[in-house]
Amino acid sequence: MPSPREAPRKLQEALDDAVAKVNKTIERLMPETDLPEARLYEAMRYGVLNGGKRLRSFMIIQTANLFKVDENRSRRVAAALEMLHSYSLIHDDLPAMDDADLRRGKPSVHVEFDEATAILAGDALLTLSFEILSDPATHEDPRIRCELVSALAKAAGGHGMVGGQMLDLMAETEDFDLGTISRLQRMKTGKLMAFACEAGAILGRADPAHRKALMNYAHDLGAAFQVTDDVLDVEGDENTIGKPANQDDAAGKATFVSAMGKEQAKMRAEMLVQQAIRHLKPFEGARASLLKDLALYVLERRA
């Protein structure tokens, strides 16, 4: 999301640092193989190591940082979450779903490999993310590991991300009201963002109030991010040369802009960001400043 020329320098450095470190962890946890199933791992690596901005990783690492968690731990959890996030994109891009040939300007996994390989690569990535979380290398306390598995499964499952994708597909033919659109977005992207911050809190053995505050921050940030995404989609032609505008509208997707208009949507994003920042109150201090910067940046971004 943030591009080098726009994000404040300190935030950008921290974002770049998260990308480099988490990619290294992913490389290590998912090495190439000489075994006959090599093609599967090529597809998995292609799908995950594709230049993603690792926003969720950044959120895990920064949140864990509030509690002075060893970064080797938060990086493993971040790698697991990026694998899960990538699986959802690989399956989302399939012909039967969004039918997207490109992802970050490169052929999507089912185009570069084939549909069957893309389905299986997604399945294997989802499975691997739980294998990593349950590994003692992630945390020596099995209670912490179980909490991570449980929280991720809830965020990513049928009443979380996958349920949100189901609603997103249904929105193409059904007229959802604003409440249902909000819930859809919260499920589809908000819950995984909330997990990112929850994971930091779990690793840091935060008390319930602090854990809840961080999840609320993430929910509001995710919602603001989604609203600004919708706004950028309709403004695409005004700001970015060559970016097709109104893609969502053309696809009949449920967006905040179509539901409440562009100006109202912008005000909503502003309100959500202020709300997100208020949730950081219990963590006032230098350690929380990057999370605050990230929230403010959501309003400024242009791509």
Added chain:
Amino acid sequence: MPSPREAPRKLQEALDDAVAKVNKTIERLMPETDLPEARLYEAMRYGVLNGGKRLRSFMIIQTANLFKVDENRSRRVAAALEMLHSYSLIHDDLPAMDDADLRRGKPSVHVEFDEATAILAGDALLTLSFEILSDPATHEDPRIRCELVSALAKAAGGHGMVGGQMLDLMAETEDFDLGTISRLQRMKTGKLMAFACEAGAILGRADPAHRKALMNYAHDLGAAFQVTDDVLDVEGDENTIGKPANQDDAAGKATFVSAMGKEQAKMRAEMLVQQAIRHLKPFEGARASLLKDLALYVLERRA
């Protein structure tokens, strides 16, 4: 697999009992919902509660029984494993994979619903199986829960079941030798069967030797099962009216029969079953007798 008129009465009763109890547990863990994502849960329930024989559930329950584990626990693990097994069948049936319109004589999930819903239902089932295993209701000791998550993820992932499915697809265009076919089958079906027995051992806090013995039993049983499946496929027209024979051969699938001939394949199944039974030695006694009966039955079955 076993049908009422063929399996020994005691074995059949225990198999029927496992079906009834595990289906009840699945119903409870995956209830219908009034939420907007109801369609997803309908598809998930349709895919799991489809008359499956719950062979893996039987193996978990019986193995856990060797260690006198509370059956409420083994049934939850069995439900999780059946969900995972069902997800693999739902994805396997997709047009891009095996393109199967029928499953147990009923329309497969993507036919009854649609392709996108089938992909998402599979994803949600896989995710839910890990949610169940990590739940304190499965076992109060988080170390046990983590071991279950880890063992299932390894059995089901890229070097396990999903990797085996990848190889199975590759076998349609590549000539694999007998060693690779064996490895393919071990990955595709053997590892999940081994997990069933391993799970019982984990729940029972078995020592490593007993745990290994049960996994070896399951591996050999799974392999024997696969070989007899291949034999039944070519003998289908001789024994069963209306069942299309030589399906695997027509699809260019790597089978034991195509690799070693029918008579050799039958001898191999016999040998594997005897080997499976030898692994039960440390558990001699009444409690292991049903596992022994199951192994013997694999050779007798006709469907």
